[in-house]
Amino acid sequence: MLLIKEDDGIIQYMRVLFLDEEEEKEWLLSLKEVEGIIGYTFNNKKWLREAFIHYTFYYPEEPRECNQRLEYIGDSVLNFVIDTELFTSYPDSPPGVLTRLKSANVDNEKLARVAAKCGLHRFLRHQLLGLDDWIQNFSNEILKYPVHSNGLIDTPKILANTMEAVIGAVFRDSTSVDTVWKVFKRLLEPIISPQTLQVHPTTELHEFCQKNRIIIRFVEGSNDEKNSTYHVLLGNNNEVIGTATGACKKEIVKNRAAKAALDHLKSTIS
Amino acid sequence: MLLIKEDDGIIQYMRVLFLDEEEEKEWLLSLKEVEGIIGYTFNNKKWLREAFIHYTFYYPEEPRECNQRLEYIGDSVLNFVIDTELFTSYPDSPPGVLTRLKSANVDNEKLARVAAKCGLHRFLRHQLLGLDDWIQNFSNEILKYPVHSNGLIDTPKILANTMEAVIGAVFRDSTSVDTVWKVFKRLLEPIISPQTLQVHPTTELHEFCQKNRIIIRFVEGSNDEKNSTYHVLLGNNNEVIGTATGACKKEIVKNRAAKAALDHLKSTIS
Incomplete structure (x- = not known):
């Protein structure tokens, strides 16, 4: 009530803040759904929260926080767990085969498919126009190629990056490579094998x-x-x-x- | 003694076999020295052995065994442990900085420097002419650049590959990322930091x-x-x-x- 006596500028400012807080609460609550989807409960929700903030979210301000670092470490741990899995699963495969298998299992389309199927983009805070349409189109396209299109689909890289950020968040929270593999192996299935690997x-x-x-x-x-x-x-x-x-x-x-x-x-x- | 009665061809053949066995024994014994140098004792010496067989060793026969797969997984685990270390050591560094730091800490020159300082090439079985001279020259050159030459030295890639194979061997034997980091952090010191990172x-x-x-x-x-x-x-x-x-x-x-x-x-x- 007091605020009404202040000038317009301040009232406006407070309204924005109030809306942000409400939105923030709702958003944080919705992130619980992510935990259900990936089958992992975070000890420290800070990592989960960070994974879903795209660097465009605070535009035109400088991003106060964003998921780029989690994306970086997520990419790293994913490459490593896939390498380890392939190394032990195919003890006779030379490095050249392992490299091709790894690339297929961690490439943008593969990760974006997982993110789209899990609907992870619904939780992402960003300011990108037209993203929903692009993702909808991608989600329709992947139905034509059950495992991988091998370079025929226009993949929204932001989906792959979000997936990496979530992997990074689980790794930072659990500090365990084994936990990362346990959580994401299921989501990444089917792992592309020498039998299902295709060339472009x-x-x-x-x-x-x-x-x-x-x-x-x-x-x-x-x-x-x-x-x-x-x-x-x-x-x-x-x-x-x-x-x-x-x-x-x-x-x-x-x-x-x-x-x-x-x-x-x-x-x-x- | 019986062999003397056989024809020259057979005697020669048996000599080679005999020498191989002797050499094999000596070589396996010498590998104990590697364990001392890196400060890690292998549970299964098979991995240690494999790390020191270059694919040229059996030339012109097909390689029965060689260190290429260990080199592959060694590269993977090294990238991951360095990424993890940098991620935690520099919590405010953006991904671009982390990428440059990682590259400098795992590149061929950095790894070859470690391998040369440890003298790992002395244990490598290969059939490459002129390698000793090349390594000797490299060992002299690095003295001019205490941390890294930044692209001024001609680096024998085989040294970096041997280092990766040894890292891969420790990882396969211990199945522990923590052990890999504990063993190789000391050898990789000084880790290149934002302060010591240089551009080419x-x-x-x-x-x-x-x-x-x-x-x-x-x-x-x-x-x-x-x-x-x-x-x-x-x-x-x-x-x-x-x-x-x-x-x-x-x-x-x-x-x-x-x-x-x-x-x-x-x-x-x-």
Whole structure:
């Protein structure tokens, strides 16, 4: 009541603070849900809280706290537990195979898939426009590829980063590598194995063509500000056997064109 | 005695086998020295043994065993323990700083320095010609740079790999990250800190020139089969202010030319 007598500026200021506090309470309560999803109860909720603050949240102010350091240590511990798991599971695999397996099990798409399935983005505090749509689109896309798209999907990196931050938070809270593996092994299932490991379509196309003595080349189509285009041309006639256009990373568009060309060649040859 | 009655070929063959067995025994005995140097006694000597077999050892036969897998897991656990140490030691450092610190603490030169100081190469079974000379030269060179040369020394990668394999062996034998850190922290001292972290001369030169509004450019000199040459040219007159030639990686030669140019500019400006 007293506040009404103050000037407008101050009332406004207090309102914002009040709203923030309410929101903060609600948000902290909602984080309990995260503990249920990942199956781990934090001793110190500070780590859990920090994992869900994106550095854009305080924009335009300097971030007072954010999840970048947890993301850093989460990435590190994840790489290590996956390496250890692969090393013991495949005692005859040379380092080259282990490296490819590790990369597939910790790459952005793999982690973003887990984060999206767990719905972790619902708890993230950020100020990024259009993120929900992007994640919704990603969530729809992954249904087409049960294990991994191998470079065909436009992955929201922020999802992978949030996953790493949560892994980092569990590690900092538990200070135990074993706990990290126990908690996240389940969420990361199925772990990609030598049997389920696939190469990206661009690599597969090159290998396929070399084996079958087929000459192809990639040509970039006309790009506008948003979209890029790739064509795959066959032999001396430059027959177009694969094309893709998209408003995402060029590498993904190239992979999609390669996938189309591969499908075409396989159906023609067999 | 019986063997003398056999033909030359067989006697020779048996001698080789006999020598191998003797050598094997001596080698296994010598590995006890490694345990003393690193301050860790292996429960299962199999890991210690494997750490010191380079893949060239059985050449031209296929390697029956070698240290590449231990090198792989050693690299992984080392990265992780260093990350954890830096994360806790520098609670206010952002991920970018942690990344640079980690790289400096696990790079080839840093690990090769430790391996050379410990004399680990003396125990390595390999078939590489000229390795001893290279290592001797490296051991002399590091005396000029007490902590790190920052890209000025030609580092024998095999030394760094051996160090990683030994770290991997201790990890596999102890199955304990804490033990790995306890054993190798001492050997890795001094851990490079934000205070002792330096940038490579090429980067430092560019930063220095930007700050002082100086225009320079690198030019590759005439290279023969063994040596490469770099010059640093100043301003529009193309005055040569730094030159280096060497029979090692181009990056190192470029760093040496940059260092020469930096020394020249600093003495001229101050």
